[in-house]
């Protein structure tokens with residue numbers, strides 16, 4: 001049975017506080033309400049205790065404290081999970097934001113990153129060395145959750161998902177033991193964490209392969225929403241045949257305001273945000289067919305990699321209402337693009353949008369069972385995002401997202417990229433792991449038989465035969 005922090009003796013809490021060096025925050029503390037905020041302003045959970053770990057020892061003590069006292073435990077990395085999986089009601093939040101370091105080895109082209117780092121901190125540290133690790137497209141996202149769930153971004157067609165570049169991780173398991181996992185050590189666990197989320201333990205340190213990326217050529221191109229069918233048809237033919245160096249996610253969106261020209265404000269568009277990581281001298285040639293599609297607006301050009309990685313940060317500050325739904329897609333046929341045009345024309349608030357991230361190139365060259373991330377053959381990871389700063393619009397953005405998703409879902413490949421989902425239950429999780437779920441469930445039984453780490457896209461432990 002799950003115990004509440006409120007039921008613990010003061011002496012038990014005091015003993016725990018004396019074991020850790022990180023800060024403990026309890027309900028009633030002046031900083032409690034700020035501490036329980038996460039990226040998504042819709043999340044309103046009331047944890048019983050926060051411990052902001054500063055080192056591995058703190059994590060070990062926290063796991064042991066949680067387990068020995070029967071507490072519900074959640075783990076917070078960057079706090080970006082839209083379903084609020086970094087927090088739990090009544091239980092203990094093991095907050096990793098005090099475990100931050102980024103150590104670049106320019107000779108080996110590897111990077112060691114703390115379990116609580118954000119991606120912008122990684123980009124900042126690697127850029128002077130002309131290196132980058134494939135990640136997402138918003139720099140305030142946590143390394144922990146994004147990596148353990150997969151990691152889709154601009155470098156994916158050239159260098160794969162974030163998990164495809166994970167070389168090693170240090171972890172604290174449910175029984176409090178500390179292990180290092182890699183292709184050569186605890187390789188079954190290394191397999192499991194490359195897509196299996198936070199189910200298997202707390203990662204205190206990641207070691208990534210970095211790639212030579214300094215300046216990229218990219219930016220947005222926009223077409224009126226009425227042209228969605230034509231642009232999606234062209235894009236589908238074009239992107240999967242383009243060199244791996246070229247990436248660009250296609251979107252339906254509204255231009256919210258500056259820095260875009262006033263004539264575009266508050267109008268709906270079909271847009272593509274490009275990022276080319278090849279030789280800059282070749283970029284103009286590569287972009288010729290794109291610009292030949294006659295976008296109504298384009299702002300593509302050379303820029304430092306961290307500039308494209310932070311392009312949307314200002315538009316998407318923490319604390320807004322956020323509701324999203326996702327699916328993988330193999331195609332972008334006329335019926336589907338007609339749905340995009342329909343729902344793209346009804347975007348309810350200026351920041352709500354839909355993205356389709358292309359998954360071909362290096363992502364698709366990894367076999368389906370090499371990592372738990374099973375949709376290697378899908379062409380797109382799609383996500384519909386309802387966003388608005390005003391809580392009064394929460395139901396409006398949620399309803400639009402659900403309706404858009406329901407219109408698209410019959411055309412989808414079945415599962416979803418779980419980092420783009422809310423908390424949608426077991427069937428959705430199973431569908432997303434396809435044939436890899438069973439192996440994950442057996443490993444869960446081996447490493448976390450009592451499902452201690454269950455505030456996540458949860459894999460239920462099952463007995464191996």
Ligand SMILES: Cc1cc2nc3c(=O)[nH]c(=O)nc-3n(C[C@H](O)[C@H](O)[C@H](O)COP(=O)(O)OP(=O)(O)OC[C@H]3O[C@@H](n4cnc5c(N)ncnc54)[C@H](O)[C@@H]3O)c2cc1C
Pocket residue numbers: 039074075076077078079080081082084085086087096115116135136137138141142143144145146147148149150151152153197198199201202203204316419420455456457
């Ligand atoms: C604005 C925004 C943009 C995004 N863009 C992208 C994108 O471009 N590409 C993409 O792939 N995803 C993207 N995402 C999705 C993102 O990958 C997920 O939201 C992810 O869960 C965020 O990780 P986090 O550490 O910030 O989250 P948290 O809320 O802190 O944690 C999420 C889950 O991961 C677990 N976890 C986190 N850190 C650790 C750790 N060190 N050890 C063990 N478990 C851990 C938590 O327990 C929890 O279950 C985006 C999200 C947002 C909000």
